[in-house]
């Protein structure tokens with residue numbers, strides 16, 4: 001059982017003001033609830049920019065000026081965010097036509113995009129080539145044939161990297177572990193498939209193989225995972241040079257750095273982690289007698305998670321004597337499916353009100369017709385929590401808006417950006433008319 005205490009402000013952009021009201025990005029939350037309604041996704045623009053700058057300066061210091069940071073935009077994808085990411089000098093990972101289209105409409109230069117996905121349809125490949133996506137991160141051989149054919153039609157030579165599975169178990173939730181040999185993603189070094197797809201990729205006329213990519217998992221707090229991964233990947237780079245004469249220009253070592261959802265988790269030092277990995281990779285490259293390729297990292301969660309907060313209004317409070325208490329909010333698994341999917345921990349705090357030693361331990365639940373519609377269990381709440389009170393769920397910037405659904409035909413909340421004491425809409429609140437729009 002994980003308990004978080006009221007007083008513990010797990011991120012730097014949270015505080016309580018003199019009236020005891022919870023503030024985010026320096027702004028008290030109740031006026032925002034009044035202006036925009038709840039449930040409400042809030043983003044702290046300065047925090048997004050700060051996280052981008054932390055990454056970019058660290059990779060440049062560790063790996064040199066050419067190193068890249070690609071924001072994995074599946075973590076949160078909407079036009080305003082692509083604009084901010086572009087202004088900060090990051091590239092993006094995209095995984096679908098929808099993400100490519102959103103980035104394009106935001107004016108994002110698509111030559112700075114990597115196109116992922118383990119199953120790109122021919123239509124996806126064509127859409128990406130037509131729109132000038134810089135690199136494909138190719139998962140499998142069928143994809144190579146599709147890219148070659150469509151690139152030929154468009155008269156281009158498409159740059160690609162190959163997704164390689166280094167066989168590292170990141171000791172994290174199995175559901176988000178992707179670097180193991182039996183993963184649905186990429187080609188494994190261990191089975192010889194990685195070498196086979198490399199030599200195949202070198203045979204296509206309309207494809208330029210630039211290098212390799214890997215991503216071993218998510219919510220990783222331990223630099224050792226990256227040390228082990230990069231060692232395996234550099235060994236592979238050296239092998240391909242020796243065995244196939246292929247010189248790797250680009251090496252992407254993935255994303256996955258952990259963020260702090262609850263007080264018991266550490267706040268990871270991103271810069272220190274990157275510098276440790278960079279030092280070791282430089283030594284490894286020297287030892288292997290190869291030039292260190294241009295390195296890219298592709299964080300998603302750790303760029304946006306702590307820049308987000310979701311605001312809810314309490315509805316029904318149900319106490320079942322001798323069993324448990326439920327606090328229902330006006331959102332739920334439709335705006336945050338992560339507890340239902342992975343049992344993810346969260347910190348949920350009342351916007352007003354102290355949680356004393358007599359705190360009531362509650363389950364905070366949503367309003368869907370589904371018993372699994374839970375935001376968090378064992379949450380301490382003020383004993384007088386009641387209908388109309390505001391609750392804040394912290395660290396909701398990643399995989400919330402982007403994973404939101406219309407289950408039960410519930411409209412998705414708006415996205416509001418906070419900047420320098422001001423707020424502005426980035427995504428409007430969905431209406432029930434929006435939901436019915438496609439019904440014939």
Ligand SMILES: *Cc1c(COP(=O)(O)O)cnc(C)c1O
Pocket residue numbers: 072074075093116215217218219254255256257298299300301302398
């Ligand atoms: C999801 C994903 C990322 C980002 O992972 P985070 O845990 O959000 O940093 C990076 N690369 C690939 C290929 C991914 O699928």
